[in-house]
Amino acid sequence: MALSEELVAPWAEWQESYQDGQRLLEAGTYALTEGAVAAGLGVFAGYPITPATDIAEYMSKRLPQIDGYYLQAEDELAGMHMCAGASLGGQKAMTATSGPGYTLMHDAYGWAIVNEIPVVVVDAMRVGPVSGITGAPGQGEFYVSRYCSHGGNIETIVLSPNSVQETFWLTIDAFNLAERFRTVVTILTDQVVADMFEDLFLPGDYGALSDIVVPRRHNLTMPFFPADSSEIDLPPNVIGEGTGVCVSPYTHTEEGYDIEEMEAQWSQTFRLINKIRHHKDEILRYEAVGLDDAEVIAVAYGATARTVKTAVLEARRQGVKAGFLRLISLWPFPDELFERDQPYLVCELNYDGQLVREVMRAAPDKNRVHFMGKSGEMHTVAEVCEALEGVAKHQKMPQQPYIWTEVR
Amino acid sequence: MKPRTEILISGFGGQGVIRMALILGRCAVDQGQRVTMLKSHGTETRGGYVRAQLVISPDYVDSPVVENADLFVAFSAPAYRKFYDLCSGKVLYDPEMVEDIHDDAADRHVEIPSRALARDHFDNALFANMVMLGALTRLAAMDLAVMKDVMVDVIPRAHEQNLRALDLGHGLEVVARRA
Structure with a gap:
């Protein structure tokens, strides 16, 4: 009897649909960069750290070629806030780091999650405790990626690839989920998958991926933060196009104004938790x-x-x-x-x-x-x-x- | 092609270990194989050892870890000592760098005087890795012409010397005998 095998992930189909392209020998960091570009990345802001430095390096080369922006931030916290800002400005945005930089991002995580801003964050895990050894793999941020900000009352989406090829497809998927759920999606990879070279298929024409890439849409009307709702696939809020939305880390109303009323706090929390919990089946990959x-x-x-x-x-x-x-x-x-x-x-x-x-x-x-x-x-x-x-x-x-x- | 060929290359930082492994891996990819290549870096490149672990297979490779190498290239004595037990196949070593070899498996050892040959022919020991790669190409039963194409594509300069270095290693009598 043949052994049962099952891959439940969108790319199980994607890799059947796209066969025209090139076969390379490249690293996980390269695949991640190309996956982000294929998904329509506009801005990368971050601070280099082993083993995520190569991502910054590839991005700094790649983004100018596609009229995107590479920004070397003063630190990881600023880098992620810049990503949130870029996303509010209508761009798909990403940052990448490893454990020591990841812990510095928690404030920015909270801002992006509570304001429903799509951002993709990469953590290439190395061994700890704390700064550990730069070139050795670890899996120490499993819980940190779940509890990536203070105050509780959130759910998070975290994906983890296990090969260079899967890193490419999973990165596109991460951007799609970030857009659809209007939240931060974390790619929890590790030193081995990031640094490893493997044969990698890349589609020849990223334009042909429009069937699988969720495009950035712009919500310019109220309510900006629908209360008591677990609806997904709402266009992300965008500022600077003749309208604006207030963003803040405080409890806010559907319009985005700070408010100190429990009903508002409860309904905001309902949304942040249940937009993910009520659609778990859309996120399950194994x-x-x-x-x-x-x-x-x-x-x-x-x-x-x-x-x-x-x-x-x-x-x-x-x-x-x-x-x-x-x-x-x-x-x-x-x-x-x-x-x-x-x-x-x-x-x-x-x-x-x-x-x-x-x-x-x-x-x-x-x-x-x-x-x-x-x-x-x-x-x-x-x-x-x-x-x-x-x-x-x-x-x-x-x-x-x-x-x-x-x-x- | 075997279902799984494991190759381990190790030496000091700067000897071209990773470059060798990348060329070898690309050659296998260009010949339609599936490839994984793990490379050590960080503090290991600053004085310790550098290691590349390659797995080549006609099918998708699950574990990329070399636990039982078919071919082991030792460019330094510490690398030889550290990884000898991970190899049950042929051990390619440069006698200039690895002086004491295990005497229990003489038939598995292939002496490649890569540094001496590189100095004699090119006046520069830097070409030793390409001499070794030529030998490895033959012992791994890979295509020399494809290997040359990939090398020219990967290495930006000194193509003429590097091509000759590949030929030198590939044509060694000891290699022809053991291939």
Whole structure:
């Protein structure tokens, strides 16, 4: 029986539709830049940091060629605020950074989210704590990307690619979601996927992508911030075209004026949370292999998923019925993917355990959710195979050097 | 072509390790293969080792990590020591840089005097990486003509010397014997 394989993401279809183009050997940062250009990017503002520096470099070369703007900001906070401003001015905008710069963006995140401004933010994660090691991969901003601003009362959209090719398509998708949901969409990539070179197909004519790219539209009329509404696909508010909208980080009315009344605060919060929660099915993206008969399901995202998938296929060859679940949309968290009452093995690049906590919350039996954390370097196929066998055959994780299994 | 060929190249920063891997990878892409190439950078390029991990396959490559190299190029002694255990295939090494080799697997070692050849022919050890790439091209059973086309496309200057360096490595008797 053939192994069941499923990719639930818009580009599963896109890559069938677009076949005319060129095959290159390029890095994830290059694919990200081209994906943004293909999506209609107008402004990139940011501050370089390893391993996201190449994105800034590619952008500074690429944007002037298409009448766009590259702006080297004085820091990450200013960079993201500039993006929000550019987006309010009618342009699609993006910034990119790594962990140390990402933490500086929280104020700007809040402004953009509460004012429903579409912006795409890239975080190429490197190992921590804090500034860690510049050239080593990490997955330490899983929760930070969810709680990317203060005050709560928001939902966020976070996507994570696992290859250079997927980075290209996923970047277009991120811009589409930012436009449709009028919010910040975060691309949570990592040092491996950003720096890795891989064969990359690029369509020859980005103009031909108009069927899949959501164009920027301009809302010039009130209400600017519909209260108690979870409607999506509303045109983003744009200023400077004979009209204006007030933006501020304070609770505001449908017209954009600051207000200190609880009813306004409640209805604003209703919108910010429910425009995303009520349309979760529009955001869900994942890859699954061999879940039907799986005795253990390996869970991973980003670069980690690459070796984990090879390990799952290898474990099957060795007689362990392993399944593979790769999350592409990380937030809102896809609880519905964890309904199977099976043991889960969660592999991620941190020792503290982040993704594993959400899986423990969502799975039927948290005592059968196992953790396999590595720090600074990828899991090996051999390590993951051993762990899959341990969980499937003996219901426990083997002890292996430099791998953390404890979450509590 | 095997379902999965793993190549590991390592040396010091500045020896052209990454450049070599990029040319090799592009050559494979141009021949219709799927390719992944991981490169180390950051502090490793400032005094430590630089490493490129290539995986070439007719099908999509899942794990890009080289855990069991078919070919390992060692440009420095630290690189040789650090990654020797990750290779079960052929080890290409420059005897000028790697003096002590494991004596348990003489048949897997291929001595390529790339720096000496580069100095003799071009008066410049910088061309050692292209000598090594020529040897690697043959041992990996890749197309030399395509490799040359890609090299000319990737490297901006000194094409004539670089092409000759590729030929030199490719034509070494020890390489022909082991290919």
